[in-house]
Amino acid sequence: MVPTSYYIVLSAILFGLGVFAFIFKRNLITMFMSIELMLNAVNLAFVAFSQALGKPDGQVFVLFVIVVAAAEAAVGLGIIILIARNRQSLNVERVDLLKL
């Protein structure tokens, strides 16, 4: 069977890739997707520890994380639509003023 540490290492790799994508990418939507990738990596660690400890708490937390991610995606994409409508661009470097 698979040791817990393998899952944690995979989770760390996916989280690192998500951090790198967030810093490197310049498209607002892709940056938002890298946040989702990081949330997924954390969920994997939650389920792996829940399995290792034999308690369902971790899985309950994962369900809450998924609900929060869904709410975040709805509001975040609404904001992205608003930015794209005002700036005619999805490049974050064009979004450097608080004033519209």
Place this chain on the structure above:
Amino acid sequence: MTLPLAVFFVLAAVAIAGAVNLIVQKHPIHSALSLIVVMVSLAGLYLLLGAEFVAAVQIIVYGGAIMVLFVFVIMLLNAGAEEHTNISKLAGGPGLLLAVALGAFIAATLARSPESVQTAVQSGTLAPTRAISSMIFKEFVYPFELTSFLVLVAILGATVLAQREKS
């Protein structure tokens, strides 16, 4: 190598390949499709862990609802390939350094953790869905009710943000 270990390595390789492809691809729709690959392979890993309810929710909510929202917005805004300026190319070096440092930090923490955590074998028998639901509706009932409020506020916020201004 036992069968679960082989399945784990295949799914882990697919997940990492999807995450790398998300970074490599220039067009957001290609990134979104590779993120779906990551999410589906993570759902497979949850099944391997014995968390079948979380796997189903992952497919339905993440792979279904959230990613449909993403693809829908990409098509709505007609997003093109991203452009990189000289300054944004500079962000690659420190970003890579930061990500590697973060991964190394987590690995070092894991290496110093007790033996029981490192070698704990996944038995494949996890608390069933019944235990999860009784925990949600007993110990975590107030957070659960709060999430419904959160989703309501999110719906209102998204509607207000995305509507066109009356002028």
